[in-house]
Amino acid sequence: MAAVLFFSIFFTVSEVLARVDLSRAGICNVAGDDPLTTQSIHVLREEVARRTGIWLPVSVRIDNHAGPTVFLVLETTRLQLPAPLRKALDALPKPSAEGFRIVTQGNDVVVIEGKDARGLLYGIGRLLRKAEMTSGRIVLAGTLHLSSSPKYMVRGHQLGYRPKTNSYDAFTVAGFDQYIRELALFGANSIEIMPSGTDDDSTSRHMKLPAMEMVAAQSRICIKYGLDCWMWYPNIGKGFSDPAKVSRELLVREEVFRNVPKLDAIFVPGGDPGELEPDELFTWLGKVAGVLKKHHPKAKIWVSPQSFKPEKAWFDAFFRHVNSGYPWLGGIVFGPWVKVPVEQIRKIVKPSIPIRNYPDITHSIACQYPEPDWDPAWAMTLGREAINPRPTDEKLFHNAVAPYCIGSISYSEGTNDDVNKFIWSDQDWNPATDVRETLKDYSRLFLGADLADEGALALAALEQNVKGPVLAAAHIDRTLQRWQAMERTASPSLRANPRFQMGLIRAYFDAYIRERSLYEAGLERQAYAALTSSAGSAKSRAQQALAMLRKAWEEPVAAPLKARCLALADSLYRSIGAQLTVARHGAMPGRGNFIDNLDYPLNDAPWLVHELKKTADMDEAGAAKVLDALLNRTYPGKGGTYDHFLSPLSRARVLGRLSREKDPGSLQSPRVSYTVGLPGKDYYEAFPGVTTPVPVVPKAWHTQIEVLYENVLRIACDQLDPGAVYKVRVVYTGRFKSTIRMKTADNILIHDYIKAGLRPEYEFDLPAGAIKNGKVIFEWNCKAGERGLQLAELSLIRVN
Incomplete structure (x- = not known):
């Protein structure tokens, strides 16, 4: 693709007996004294000193460097190097823009040549990533002969200073400076900031500066490190064709653009938030472009086809405008809630119009790239925005979309996705990079040279912890052992290191949730055993079952694991302002406060307790009826079928599921979702140990099979009797609240459009002739312009 930069890489790392020892080295600056070069040298010296205590001396005199030396040079200044060093560089392919070459000679000389000033910074980053830095020592494990150039021209991350994030609003200017620097060391060249007062409050109790002051500071940091500065700037509300509102909004933007010293582009989402029709949107953006040009003449506007009402006419009009040749349009952005x-x-779109990716790397469910087929224990506890290292998943998502884009700036809501940022930057630089290599570099640079391998394994293990059924996940205990082994030998500085703490808290959290899952599954089995017992009355059996279920909070397990999670949450709040609870740390609900979910019920206790309590005021016949309904809730009767879509057997009935490689965002095929979304407060109650009301419904209703937008959900049911009469029972839960229609593949209507969210359960007669050869294929769709549909349960109940 023309929009993608030329890419070449040549890389060998030789493990040799002789190590390259730079402990007594000096820096020879052959790159000049422009501000970015000077800053890059400062980065090298400061990052080395932070880890080793060594301040590398700097000189511009080549003849002063007969011993251990790090030569820093640009392509334009390379002739000043001694001929042997130039020859060594010339043996490697020439890098393209922002690329670099690194060579070592002997056991104490390194040369870093940047194609340009940015390339020099990225070459320094690569040296820091590969160097083993300990107190008083900086060495390389072997020789480096490396030429590397980025494949994608945009490589960055969104760092919004607003309350909705789970930590950024607690950052200081120095904190943002260091974080942006570290992202640059892994190849990032863009930072996306956002103004105050968009779809979030402009203040929070955590903020160290007024929002506009911090946004301006973030822009200055981009200048400092030579990075591009983008701004995410949505349109809030309606009326952007009203002259009075247009004037007010343009004045607000004028102030923002004037106060930000560097701005290379703004990204205006078409929706999420934003409700403008394309004609109004592009007319408005033309006016914004005039204001933007006054203060940042080279800046362009990028826009995404995000829409909460994704009708065909909207997209047709949107792309017509995109292809119209507006001089202010930089390109379009592909991200969450883009239907196409x-x-x-x-x-x-025209080949000349670039596409920038805007991947959601921060959320785990109800998002662009959800965890596939999660155990409900994780959905209910880790939730949507927990600490979520997903290295292999991020590589898959990146490489599926990247070939169509010029690069990406990730959607991030805080530090919970820290590992994912560095994985994504490395993939934007070179999509062939093994994530294990990135994890080793991350661990070596941020946790310590001695933890390069072990830290990488420990971080990768956290991703694997949440794959598959939690009850079968014995590897979670081994993951905790790995982290605890590092914890026991950790220095005080490592114990206080927020990146170490983030991995550690997830290891303890996962182990705690598994212990509780095992315990509560056992209690539920004992409760059901009491209910099915032939001994005692129905009412007494109900009381026995209640007593078993109450043990979960009256006699809790694994208290030390829980205590460690709480202590680490406090430590993370102190170190980086991470807000992992609402009451204690000031998190916004649902925004990273997964520690509030430590004691969320992991079995069917909320529903069972709610139902069993009813028997206290009933006679024996009434109590027996309640128990019978509980025990047979999912039994469809003789000849019937029952499906809930966490079950692999039920998922096998779902037609048209594509692989994640082919459809990573499920834009064309079904996926499993984990949102309850029940109607009204009557479905929720207070529960011991949980800070918010919990659903008093079967746990199966927490999980749905879903399709997005106008996609049709198709489910095949077989082994049916063509001559029998059946009823169809469906349960619609989830957050979409769409208008749903159900029919057969032969166009036999089961029910016309129903507004989901009014009640969960519905029952319909299956029309005669719907079953053919013992099989029926059901189809569901929602109305055009809706976000999709979700189905929790499907039962066919034989009535004759």
Whole structure:
């Protein structure tokens, strides 16, 4: 693709007996004294000193460097190098823009040549990533001969200073400076900031500076490190064709653009938030472009086809405008809630119009790239925005979309996705990079040279912890052992290191949730055993079952694991302002406060307790009826079928599921979702140990099979009797609240459009002739312009 930069890489790392020892080295600056070069040298010296205590001396005199030396040079200044060093560099392919070459000679000389000033910074970053730095020592394990150039021209992350984030609003200017520097060391060249007062409050109790002052400071940091500065700037509300509102909004933007010293582009989402029709949107953006140009003449406007009402007419009009040749349009952005797959967008828009990716790397459910087929224990506890290292998943998502884009700036809501940022930057630089290599570099640079391998394994293990059924996940205990082994030998500085703490808290949290899952599953089995017992009355059996279920909070397990989670949450709040609870740390509910979910019920206790309590005021016949309903809730009767879509057997009935490689965002095929979304407060109650009301419904209703937008959900049911009469029972839960229609593949209507969210359960007669050859295929769709549909349970109940 023309929009993608030329890419070449040549890389060998030789493990040799002789190590390259730079402990007594000096820096020879052959790159000049422009501000970015000077800053890059400062980065090298400061990062080395932070880890080793060594301040590398700097000189511009080549003849002063007969011993251990780190030569820093640009392509334009390389002739000043001694001929042997130039020859060694010339043996490697020439890098392209922002690329670099690194060579070592002997056991104490390193040369870093940047194609340009940015390339020098990225070359320094690569040296820091590969160097083993300990107190009083900086060495390389072997020789380096490396030429590397980025494949994608945009490589960055969104760092919004607002309360909605789970930690950024607690950052100081120095904290942002260091974080942006570290992202640059892994190849990032762009930071996306956001103004105050968009879809979030402009203040929070954590903020160290007024929002506008911090946004301006973030822009200055981009200048300092030579990075591009983007701004995410949505349109809030309606009326952007009203002259009075247009004037007010333009004045607000004028103030923002004037106060930000560097701005290379703004990204205006078409929706999420934003409700403008395309004609109004692009007319408005033309006015914004005039204000932007006054203060940042080279800046362009990028826009995404995000829409909460994704009707075909909206997209047709949007892409017509995109292809109209507006001089202010930089390109379009592909991200969450963009209905059209990126490969289709690439065909729709002119080849000259670039696409920038905006991947959601921060959320785990109810998002662009959810965890696939999660155990409900994780959905209910880790939730949407926990600390979530997903290295292999992020590589998969990146490489599926990247070929159609010029690069990416990630959507991030805080430090919970810290590992994912560095994985994504490395993939934007070179999508062939093994994530294990990135994890080793991350661990070596941020946790310590001695933890390069072990830290990488420990971080990778956290991703694997949440794959598959939690009750079968014995590897979670081994993951905790790995982290605890590092914890026992950790220095005080490592114990206080927020990146170490983030991995550690997840290891303890996962182990605690598994212990509780095992315990509560056992209690539920004992409760059901009491209910099915032939001994005693129905009312007494109900009381026995209640007593078993109450043990979960009256006699809790694994208290030391819980205590360690709480202590680490406090430590993370002190170190980086991470807000992992609402009451204690000031988190916004649902925004990273997963520690509030430590004691969320992991079995069917909320529903069972709610139902069993009813028997206290009933006679024996009434109590027996309640128990019978509990025990047979999912039994469809003789000849019937029952499906809930966490079950692999039920998922096998779902037609049209594509692999994540082919459809990573489920824009064309079904996926499992984990949102309850029940109607009204009557479905929720207070529960011991939980800070918010919990659903008093079967746990199966927490999980749905879903399709997005106008996609049709198709489920095949077989082994049916063509001559029998059946009823169809469906349960619609989830957050979409769409208007749903159900029919067969032969166009036999089961029910016309129903507004989901009014009540969960519905029952319908299956029309005669719907079953053919013992099989029926059901189809569901929602109305055009809705976000999709979700189905929790499907039962066919034989009535004759």
